[in-house]
Amino acid sequence: MRRNFLNDSINLRDAEGFVCGAVSGLVTAVAAGGDVFGFVNLIDRPALITGIRLRWVTTTAFASAQALAFRVNKVYGFTAIHTTGGTAVQAHYLFQGGVASKADGSAPAVGDRIPLTELSAYISATGAITGSTYTGEDTDEPEQFAVGAGSVLPGVYDDYLPGQGILPMVLTKNTGIVVNNHILMGASGVGNLFVAVDGYRL
Numbered sequence: 067m068r069r070n071f072l073n074d075s076i077n078l079r080d081a082e083g084f085v086c087g088a089v090s091g092l093v094t095a096v097a098a099g100g101d102v103f104g105f106v107n108l109i110d111r112p113a114l115i116t117g118i119r120l121r122w123v124t125t126t127a128f129a130s131a132q133a134l135a136f137r138v139n140k141v142y143g144f145t146a147i148h149t150t151g152g153t154a155v156q157a158h159y160l161f162q163g164g165v166a167s168k169a170d171g172s173a174p175a176v177g178d179r180i181p182l183t184e185l186s187a188y189i190s191a192t193g194a195i196t197g198s199t200y201t202g203e204d205t206d207e208p209e210q211f212a213v214g215a216g217s218v219l220p221g222v223y224d225d226y227l228p229g230q231g232i233l234p235m236v237l238t239k240n241t242g243i244v245v246n247n248h249i250l251m252g253a254s255g256v257g258n259l260f261v262a263v264d265g266y267r268l
Contacts (some may be wrong), residue, residue, distance in 0.1 A: 071114050071236055071268065080268060083160030083179055084113075087262040088189040091153070092125060095161070095255040096209035096247040099205065100194030102136070102256035103261045105187040106144040106242030116235035117264035118224065120212040128255030130214040135248035136259075138210035138226065139203030140235065147190040149197035155187040157263070189261060195223060196248070203244060211248075212231060218255075234265065 086105060093102055096102060107113040141217055147154075157180035188195055212224035228235040237243070 067081065068096055068161035071112065080149055081266040082268070083266045084185070085117060085160060085183065085262060085264050086155060086157035088089070088153075088155040088185050088187060088260070090189050090259040092234060092256050093190050093192060093259055094126075094251060095253045096190070096194050096251045098250045100247045101148060101198065101244055102247055103188070103191040103196060103245035104144075104148045104195065104198055104242060105185070105263050106147055107184075107237040107239060108186055110239050110265055113162040113237040113265055113267055115237060115243070115263060116234050117228075118226040119212055119262040119264070120210070120219070120222055120224045120245070121258055121260040123220045124221065124255060124257040126254070126256035127218040128220070128252045129218070130252065131218060132196060132252050133216040133219055133249055134214035134220045134221065135249070136181045136212045136224055137205065137246050138212075138250050139205070139208050139244050139246070140237075140241065141200040141203045141244050142198040142241050144198070144240050145197035146197070147186045148195040150195065151193055152188050152190045154182060154194040155189055156182055157185045159188065175228055183241075187263070188234040198244075200242065200244065203246075205246070230266050
């Protein structure tokens with residue numbers, strides 16, 4: 067096995083690129099610490115993460131100034147993705163023609179996505195998502211901490227590049243990413259969260 071899956075021309079020559087992008091429903095009143103997005107690798111083939119993008123757009127103003135913060139943690143023992151309160155999301159191949167075969171041996175057709183049995187994601191519909199099984203994250207040691215300044219119309223626009231784009235974040239089997247809401251959302255404010263996980267597999 068490659069020691070650290072360096073993001074270089076030798077590894078990338080045969081890489082299978084993917085992006086898993088998800089937009090939430092109209093989210094409101096999420097408690098501090100509530101999960102709003104989860105992404106997990108469920109197979110032995112490592113998923114190598116080169117970027118995580120977070121966006122929040124407020125659609126209904128908060129009654130008073132509201133700071134927003136979302137933290138991203140890498141978690142382990144992620145044997146069950148979230149099942150309640152949101153929507154399942156599939157990752158897209160960046161190029162179907164660059165994929166030799168899927169896990170079942172068949173060639174991917176145009177528009178095929180990576181099966182949820184391999185890479186699985188789940189995003190909030192209106193509130194926190196629940197039902198997952200994973201080792202509790204170190205909430206004071208996040209990989210990414212995206213912040214929107216206090217406002218009645220706060221926004222978040224944040225990109226994370228593990229290893230400054232050179233060393234990817236490696237998700238081995240049953241390892242994943244969880245996005246938590248960090249500050250209690252005021253009940254009157256509503257908005258959409260966008261999360262995208264960029265990466266590749268060898």
